[in-house]
Amino acid sequence: xxxxxxxxxxxxxxxxxxxxLLIHFLRDALGLTGTHIGxxxxxxxxxxxxxxxxxxxxxxxxxxxxxxxxxxTIEGLAPDPAHLHPVQQAFWDEHGLQCGFxxxxxIMVSLDLLKRNPSPTDDEIRHGLDGNLCxxxxxxxxVNAIRTAAQRMRVPAVAAGGD
Amino acid sequence: MIPAAFExxxxxxxxxxxxxxxxxxxxxxxxxxxxxxxxMMKMRLAQPATLIDIGCVAxxxxxxxxxxxxxxxxxxxxxxxxxxxxVLSQAPLLAETASRVGDIQVRNVGTIxxxxxxxxxxxxxxxxxxxxxxTVHLRSAGGERAVAARDFFVDLMTTAARPDEILTHLRVPRxxxxxxxxxxxxxxPASGYAMVGLAALVTxxxxxxxxxxxxxxxxxxxxxxxxxxxAALEGKALDDATIASxxxxxxxxxxxxxxLYASATYKNHIAKVYAKRALAKxxxxxx
Numbered sequence: 282x283x284x285x286x287x288x289x290x291x292x293x294x295x296x297x298x299x300x301x302l303l304i305h306f307l308r309d310a311l312g313l314t315g316t317h318i319g320x321x322x323x324x325x326x327x328x329x330x331x332x333x334x335x336x337x338x339x340x341x342x343x344x345x346x347x348x349x350x351x352x353x354t355i356e357g358l359a360p361d362p363a364h365l366h367p368v369q370q371a372f373w374d375e376h377g378l379q380c381g382f383x384x385x386x387x388i389m390v391s392l393d394l395l396k397r398n399p400s401p402t403d404d405e406i407r408h409g410l411d412g413n414l415c416x417x418x419x420x421x422x423x424v425n426a427i428r429t430a431a432q433r434m435r436v437p438a439v440a441a442g443g444d
Numbered sequence: 445m446i447p448a449a450f451e452x453x454x455x456x457x458x459x460x461x462x463x464x465x466x467x468x469x470x471x472x473x474x475x476x477x478x479x480x481x482x483x484m485m486k487m488r489l490a491q492p493a494t495l496i497d498i499g500c501v502a503x504x505x506x507x508x509x510x511x512x513x514x515x516x517x518x519x520x521x522x523x524x525x526x527x528x529x530x531v532l533s534q535a536p537l538l539a540e541t542a543s544r545v546g547d548i549q550v551r552n553v554g555t556i557x558x559x560x561x562x563x564x565x566x567x568x569x570x571x572x573x574x575x576x577x578x579t580v581h582l583r584s585a586g587g588e589r590a591v592a593a594r595d596f597f598v599d600l601m602t603t604a605a606r607p608d609e610i611l612t613h614l615r616v617p618r619x620x621x622x623x624x625x626x627x628x629x630x631x632x633p634a635s636g637y638a639m640v641g642l643a644a645l646v647t648x649x650x651x652x653x654x655x656x657x658x659x660x661x662x663x664x665x666x667x668x669x670x671x672x673x674x675a676a677l678e679g680k681a682l683d684d685a686t687i688a689s690x691x692x693x694x695x696x697x698x699x700x701x702x703x704l705y706a707s708a709t710y711k712n713h714i715a716k717v718y719a720k721r722a723l724a725k726x727x728x729x730x731x
Contacts, residue, residue, distance in 0.1 A: 300449055323483060324634065329549055341478065341482050342478060343495075345452050348454075
């Protein structure tokens with residue numbers, strides 16, 4: 282079936298089977314392999330992308346469901362490698378990854394978390410990562426990265442406020 | 445994991461969804477958020493010939509604060525329930541329950557209608573809607589009917605809804621003055637599903653318990669009310685000793701099942717512990 286999804290701002294139309302999962306649409310049909318397949322059972326969060334600006338697990342959504350919708354993947358965050366998104370930069374600076382497998386999912390869910398709550402406490406950050414598993418870092422550096430990203434993303438708003 | 449092949453059709457409004465369901469019959473399944481159905485299809489535990497996607501049916505969306513009750517559309521996501529002003533003020537038990545479902549990503553997509561229709565014995569909502577004495581509304585080509593929550597959950601993954609019926613919305617009575625609430629669960633450490641989930645509503649009038657409603661999910665094949673605990677509370681002043689003594693009956697009639705991760709004996713014990721804790725919290729909020 283013909284399926285059109287706007288991915289990272291670009292409308293993409295492919296003819297896919299109805300049973301095609303969004304993760305396979307992104308990775309196999311579009312070649313966007315930044316989004317990873319981990320557990321494949323909606324537990325680990327490695328496949329997290331934004332669907333109409335909300336964090337979702339793309340292994341548990343049909344491409345057909347997303348037809349007509351907007352998807353943002355990790356590839357859609359930075360305009361070029363020299364200008365990373367503040368969350369990406371914070372993961373880099375705070376050593377928020379080791380093997381990197383969970384990282385795209387961690388970053389995508391962080392965007393949803395920080396949109397809801399621009400100043401999360403460490404507890405709130407940990408609660409927000411409930412649906413994402415990391416097997417290397419012990420999470421502490423990921424929490425540090427998200428805290429740092431939150432601080433940096435708040436700075437322009439403060440500057441604009443005049444205080 | 446990839447589901448078995450199926451035909452996909454998208455319904456654009458409720459009458460189209462109803463007629464598609466009537467046309468495709470028993471071989472079709474409705475797809476809302478898909479967060480219960482798609483995992484089963486990926487594991488090939490479900491292999492519907494046709495999926496009718498109702499995710500875009502506007503009539504199934506929305507929350508309305510009516511006289512006497514809150515109307516909650518079937519496509520309301522768990523996340524929407526956690527933040528809706530009417531739900532937070534008039535059915536806070538439901539908001540608290542929704543906040544404990546899955547994780548952010550699951551709550552963004554999963555719907556209350558889908559979860560209720562799926563009737564997973566370890567789902568969170570069944571305990572809450574039983575305690576709230578909510579009504580589930582179903583629509584088919586033959587018309588509309590309302591089913592009380594106590595009659596809706598029939599058995600493991602089985603509800604009173606017929607294969608040609610769509611769950612359109614539920615109605616939850618508005619919270620009476622002096623009613624406290626609590627939903628609390630022991631989640632499975634990997635899946636987050638309730639090994640034992642306790643919903644409690646307590647109404648206090650003149651210092652005494654005027655109405656107590658408790659329900660448990662996760663322990664047995666379906667969620668049930670804890671009528672013995674309720675009876676032990678009604679008319680009493682809700683001090684710690686009364687709560688502790690009533691909670692001792694929380695394992696009565698729950699038909700706890702042995703699982704790989706929790707024996708029936710363990711679940712019976714946890715039911716008593718969580719009944720006590722949930723009651724204490726509900727009483728605190730009622731005061």
